[in-house]
Amino acid sequence: MLSKNQQHIVKSTPWFNSLSHEVQSHFLSVLKLIELSRGENLYRKGDQGLGFHCVLSGRVSVSNVDKNGKKLILAQLESGSWFGEISMFDGLGRTHDTDADSDSTLAFIRRDDFHQLLQQFPSSYLYFAQLLCEKIRSAFSYIDTYSTLTLKQQLAKRLVLLSTNFGQQKSAYTNVEVSASQESLAMMINSSRQTVNKLLKELEAQRLIKTMYRKITITDITALKAICEWKE
CATH class of the missing domain: 1.10.10.10 (Winged helix-like DNA-binding domain superfamily/Winged helix DNA-binding domain)
Structure with a gap:
């Protein structure tokens, strides 16, 4: 169960705030908490996607390792950041490694609970699609940045x-x-x-x-x- 302060963090994110009050209430009721210690791994690239997350406190890094073993950080996510939603839709493995840069607390919705929510509130598909589109735009922006x-x-x-x-x-x-x-x-x-x-x-x-x-x-x-x- 999330505390009132943790629920406020979730509700204050623009994407979540755009959901109807009914969907928000259901979403909050199924959220779990995950505690990570500094340096602890949340998941590795290719791992099965069991759910998606929101950072409540601390910071996590999303990264990949190239063929020479060099680490490349793609994003550092702090309080109010949602991530991990891609695997919720395509059912494939995680696209990157994710590790805690500091002691961190995450909200977590299981994949099964997520799909039950979509079945119960099919109109919410649009808002999750918008979240995915934001990530796609960020990916294209990253490609442009690196190449130009x-x-x-x-x-x-x-x-x-x-x-x-x-x-x-x-x-x-x-x-x-x-x-x-x-x-x-x-x-x-x-x-x-x-x-x-x-x-x-x-x-x-x-x-x-x-x-x-x-x-x-x-x-x-x-x-x-x-x-x-x-x-x-």
């Missing part, structure tokens, strides 16, 4: 994405704080920590960010979006 933008532009875009919980929240215009190490940023743009350090210093010299230990404050997100050719 410079490393500096890619880093700027990742900082914007982090400030919006990877598109699941609206970002403020100034003094947006994101938690990310140079190592994790390097894994996000498939580069080295040394290169990321150099690029962060350039952005700081332009007064777009302020760097701290494992934290970055975005002081001018509008200019940062201009650098990475951000499209709303």
Whole structure:
């Protein structure tokens, strides 16, 4: 059973908030809690999809490993982020690895409960389709980023994405704080920590960010979006 505060986090996500009150109530009634310790794996690529999740506290990383064993972080998801819905529809294995970056609490709906909900409320298919479309758009955006933008532009875009919980929240215009190490940023743009350090210093010299230990404050997100050719 989710606490009132945990239910508030779930309800405050734009996608969930668009559901009817009846569907929301049923959804909340079948949600379970999962506790993860820092570094603990939730699932590996190819694992059977048993349900999908919402981050209530902490942070999880979605990643892949290339043929040389190098880890590439695709997303870091914090409170209010939904993930894992693809396997709910196609019945295939997980598309990526997912691990806890810190002690984390997740809400979880089992695949069977999810499909029972869809059968009981068939009109809710539309809202889940919208959630899937958001992920498809993000995937295309990632492909465009990797193939057309410079490393500096890619880093700027990742900082914007982090400030919006990877598109699941609206970002403020100034003094947006994101938690990310140079190592994790390097894994996000498939580069080295040394290169990321150099690029962060350039952005700081332009007064777009302020760097701290494992934290970055975005002081001018509008200019940062201009650098990475951000499209709303």
